[in-house]
Amino acid sequence: MKHMILRYSILGLSALCAFIGVAQNGGSVSGNIESQYQYLLNDSVIAAVQPQEKSLVNTYALINYTNKGFKAGTRLELYAPRILGYPDRFDGVGIGYRYVGYENDMLSVTVGNFYEQFGSGLIFRAYEDRNLGLDNAMDGLSLRIRPFKGIAIKAVYGKQRFSFEGGRVINAPGIIRGFDVELGLNDWFPKLEEKELSIRAGFSMVSKFQAANHPDYVLPQNVGSYGGRIDVTYKKFYANAEYIIKEADPSLDNQYIFNYGKGLIINAGYSKKGFGVLLSAKHIDNMSFRSDREMVLNDGMVNFIPPLTKTHTYNLVAQLYPYVSQPLGEVAYQADVMYNIKKGTKLGGKYGTTISANFSTAFGSGQFATDANPLSRVTYRTDLFSTNGNLYWRDINVEVKRKLNAKWSINASYFNLVLNNDVIKVAEAPGIIKAHIGVVELLYKINDSHSIRAEFQALWTEEQRDRGHWYTALIEYTISPDWYFTAVFQHNYGNPLENRRNLYPLIAAGKIWGATRLEARFGRVNAGMFCVGGVCRPVPASSGLTVVFSHSF
């Protein structure tokens, strides 16, 4: 393994030098480096444990080279060992991503690693989210062709990244093949433009192959999935929808049933200056689609289920009770309204006031008895938008933003969350958890470059369930354009267990040089969920120092 690491690091470094050498002979190089270092301590009060190695580091260096139509790039990755909360199969140093390709106005070819998605991703999405330790990059061939005006074709072929062990990428076993066609009707019928109407439509198909050798069932080795989408804009209205069907895909996740999977997402909205509204609905049934039928959690996902919830940013709202998409089945709705009260009016004030309200909810998908032969292992039937009445999630929130004068701005928000922890499994207590959260945020500009921002957040759970009540106070001092200092105090003052009413203090400072940033944080970090896009990673409690360096070039 050590030889492997050595070989790959030398290879990587020489590739790096080669790139820089080539860059001096024309073409252009761009990329970035990001490094996160942790030195952790034992802290029995919050159950934070010092790892054996004491210090941990993740580093990523991405380099892209382009010269006329030619492109190539690589990303070196280092886990020595991985930072806290990352999947435990990430270790070593080596090449995590590399590609070469060619591109002109009509076509783009990539060989090696690439990220791609079809439509909303409900059928196929290869993407990286470094904060989550999630990277299902494809390794194979990608084609994008625009043969005529108004038609775009994408084709992909390859395997998906699953793990990074001993400095080497391990791909998931399944072979993924797919294509997508998108039609822009406005390019063919210019009259639509005059009517302020725009129509786009798409069709995709993805198939997965994985050898099967199950003791009890004859499993399909090829699983097909297909569907279409449409996107219409008319004046200030817009609507889009996508429907995907997945053929029988028995897996560990769905307990080897032979039901077809179905997914439908609909969005409709209207917006004009000062006002926007968005309504969304989706029904997902048996849509866990993986490169390996034995995988669980976030591993080997071929598709992505977009969650219909607002992405919250205040820490008490985002970390403790987030929603996690349920690929096996969910029926969800969302309504989102944004309104800007005009400046100069009595309600709007001198600078205007923004109000946004958001409602989202999700239920389990309905399952009804079927007359299918039990031997077929098609175990239930579902109807469009039928639920099983089991509430998974509800979020009602309102935010008011107002600039009071040249110096002061204020944001006030209220969130009402209801989470079914038996299904979502992000907290400790079983059953339904109801939480109320209030946040006030103030911004004070001292002068053109100095300013102070403060947040006060409070969370109550009904009947003091789960970990009970919390507050967070945050103060941030910024000096434009290059310094920032932050102090955060989070307190679980209302934990039902008195010996767990912990305080989580954290201080941070950062310096920015243009596209370079260095940040150091010291303190306690609460155990919780770290979520991006309905995909979550549990982060254990920790105590100690974290240094983050990032640079773009």
Place this chain on the structure above:
Amino acid sequence: MKNVLFLAALFLTSTAFVFIPSDDDQRGKSVPSVKITDLNNKPINTAELGNEGKPVIISFWATWCSPCKRELNAIHELYDEWQEETGVKLIAVSIDDERTKSRVKPYINSSGWEFDIWMDTNHDFKRAMGVNNVPHTFLIDGDGKIVYSHNNYAPGDEHKLYKEILKLKK
């Protein structure tokens, strides 16, 4: 294990030597050509900025990123004045993915932004521009070369950006 640590140190120092922190690295480069779309799903070539030789600001943002919205709202208030004085155009590149992409249109309209909006749903343009995290703002001169770039946002950064735009006016 020791070997791994040694290699890690080697890796870090070698990268550090190659990339000594400086805000100059991106200066003088052209904007790479990547095919993405605008807000109405129409294809865009990112190398075609089209502002008739006047400067262009490219700002990477997302609907879930509070500092990004603070920055763009601050510029929004000054935008008429900036455009009148310098002819500058701002392109706000949304990196919202499937989760939040549908919120972009209602958000920008209700905020009254008059910026050009590009959608980088698959993050192809973000990777090509070497962006680590948002907000990240670039200033491009009339010849299509990057003259300034800045990561993060603190209130007041817009004044620094405007000074850089004024430098191009000469």
